[in-house]
Amino acid sequence: MLDIKYLRNHFEEVKDKLHARGEDLSDLEQFETLDQSRRTLIAKTEELKSERNNVSKQIAEMKKEKKDADDYITKMRAVGEEIKKIDQELREVEEKLDKLMLSIPNIPHESTPVGETEEDNVEVRSWGDVPSAENLKPHWEIGTNLGLLDFEKAAKVTGSRFVFYKGLGARLERALLNFMMDLHADEHGYEEMLPPYMVNRDSMTGTGQLPKFEDDAFKIDGWDYFLVPTAEVPVTNYYRDDILSIDDLPAKFVAFSSNFRSEAGSAGRDTRGLIRQHQFNKVELVQFVKPEDSYEALEELTKHAETILQRLELPYRVMSMCTGDLGFTAAKKYDIEVWMPSYETYREISSCSNFEDFQARRAGIRFRREEKQKPEFAHTLNGSGLAIGRTVAAILENYQNQDGTVTVPKALQPYMGGKTIIS
RNA sequence: GGAGGAAUACCCAAGUCUGGCUGAAGGGAUCGGUCUUGAAAACCGACAGGGGCUUCAUCGCCCGCGGGGGUUCGAAUCCCUCUUCCUCCUCCA
Numbered sequence A: 001m002l003d004i005k006y007l008r009n010h011f012e013e014v015k016d017k018l019h020a021r022g023e024d025l026s027d028l029e030q031f032e033t034l035d036q037s038r039r040t041l042i043a044k045t046e047e048l049k050s051e052r053n054n055v056s057k058q059i060a061e062m063k064k065e066k067k068d069a070d071d072y073i074t075k076m077r078a079v080g081e082e083i084k085k086i087d088q089e090l091r092e093v094e095e096k097l098d099k100l101m102l103s104i105p106n107i108p109h110e111s112t113p114v115g116e117t118e119e120d121n122v123e124v125r126s127w128g129d130v131p132s133a134e135n136l137k138p139h140w141e142i143g144t145n146l147g148l149l150d151f152e153k154a155a156k157v158t159g160s161r162f163v164f165y166k167g168l169g170a171r172l173e174r175a176l177l178n179f180m181m182d183l184h185a186d187e188h189g190y191e192e193m194l195p196p197y198m199v200n201r202d203s204m205t206g207t208g209q210l211p212k213f214e215d216d217a218f219k220i221d222g223w224d225y226f227l228v229p230t231a232e233v234p235v236t237n238y239y240r241d242d243i244l245s246i247d248d249l250p251a252k253f254v255a256f257s258s259n260f261r262s263e264a265g266s267a268g269r270d271t272r273g274l275i276r277q278h279q280f281n282k283v284e285l286v287q288f289v290k291p292e293d294s295y296e297a298l299e300e301l302t303k304h305a306e307t308i309l310q311r312l313e314l315p316y317r318v319m320s321m322c323t324g325d326l327g328f329t330a331a332k333k334y335d336i337e338v339w340m341p342s343y344e345t346y347r348e349i350s351s352c353s354n355f356e357d358f359q360a361r362r363a364g365i366r367f368r369r370e371e372k373q374k375p376e377f378a379h380t381l382n383g384s385g386l387a388i389g390r391t392v393a394a395i396l397e398n399y400q401n402q403d404g405t406v407t408v409p410k411a412l413q414p415y416m417g418g419k420t421i422i423s
Numbered sequence B: 001g002g003a004g005g006a007a008u009a010c011c012c013a014a015g016u017c018u019g020g021c022u023g024a025a026g027g028g029a030u031c032g033g034u035c036u037u038g039a040a041a042a043c044c045g046a047c048a049g050g051g052g053c054u055u056c057a058u059c060g061c062c063c064g065c066g067g068g069g070g071u072u073c074g075a076a077u078c079c080c081u082c083u084u085c086c087u088c089c090u091c092c093a
Helices: A004-009 A011-019 A026-064 A070-102 A139-145 A151-157 A167-187 A201-207 A232-237 A291-312 A358-363 A388-398 A410-416
Strands: A122-127 A191-193 A198-200 A225-227 A243-245 A251-260 A279-289 A316-320 A332-340 A345-356 A366-368 A379-387
Touching (some): A004 A011, A011 A026, A026 A070, A122 A291, A139 A388, A167 A191, A167 A251, A167 A279, A198 A201, A198 A232, A201 A232, A201 A358, A232 A358, A232 A379, A279 A291, A279 A388, A291 A332, A291 A379, A291 A410, A316 A345, A332 A379, A332 A388, A345 A388, A358 A379, A379 A388
Parallel strands (some): A191 A251, A243 A366
Antiparallel strands (some): A122 A316, A198 A225, A279 A379, A316 A332, A332 A345
């Protein structure tokens, strides 16, 4: 959410900046009317309330002195009616204004490249050599042939875009989960967290999934609960409506969760393999920082995610998302893309974002620099560190051997009971 | 699932039955001061956040006793509703 005062005072400037995102800004035109009538109504009702407060005190005095106060009471009855009417009107205006404010995306940071589509994203750096082997199989074939993955059984038991991991496949997923959690907790200074897999509406609104993207979420029938699309939601909302002390910042959490996405609008895309599932596992990094530190923190957090790929010796590149490809909530975003041999291209495996105070404002996440000072909004960041299913896919493809087996990356061998090869 | 009880400021806690100098007693913690060689103790003082209008800034005004509604001239106090927590029964990984 944007600062309403900033929007009021820099309306044209904000509009221009949002235009670069390719957003439909037609709703924004209501802003000035709604904002103005809200303030007018508040002034009216508060003046009447002030009068009511004063007269009610007088009535109390008169009653105590056994004087007749009926005239005042009659008068205040009318004032009360008027207040009720204005308050109702105010509520309607505020509801509309809230809805509008919640639907305005974040303003891109000045360092975010301007562009319309993913074609305009900018490569920041790349790591590792892209192999030029032939005869490469896609990961679903490798995984199915080796008995690591079973998509057919999952389709029977649940439906499309689900998978069973089996044997060493299940073990590989679990090894990666432990490897990633250990690395971030032990070497990168994150506190470990296992969050709930369901969250309420306020949490989904706080991080920006709602109200605009309800179609993307799985909602629990009969409850106002949603399956988490990412651990970002429960972990960021951990501090919702809290005022942190300056000593709490930076707060860094690494959380594992399964993630659930409806993939509405993705019909026909990535229908095979692990790339696009309704349920997938992910290790997520979340940081709460002081505003002046957030861009440094974004670089740091992105490097933390990259470290995983470097230890696994998987080639990747880092892309800076352009204004048109930023997503709703981010001011700046890096995608880390891993090399996928069978696709002969890089595929997203991590997304690292600085939301500045956009989420903090929605979720009421604040901190105080000094005891008596006014609270300020913190900056929030997060990034995948990493998406585990896609990491499995990348390992199967990049570490496949001509005989159909898969070599276990060195860094994972301790987590695989010393196994060096999956056959 | 059934039956009860509770939610007051950083923490504890009075007030709720009997609505009105409660814009919230009292205690603790914290911060500042007096005293002291220093500390402790004692004593004095401070201690709610948010929104709006106005202002250079203050002052002032509105909201505020878990959330949201309602009754009333007036609500921490009465009514409805939701949430969370506790006790007992039942069930359960």
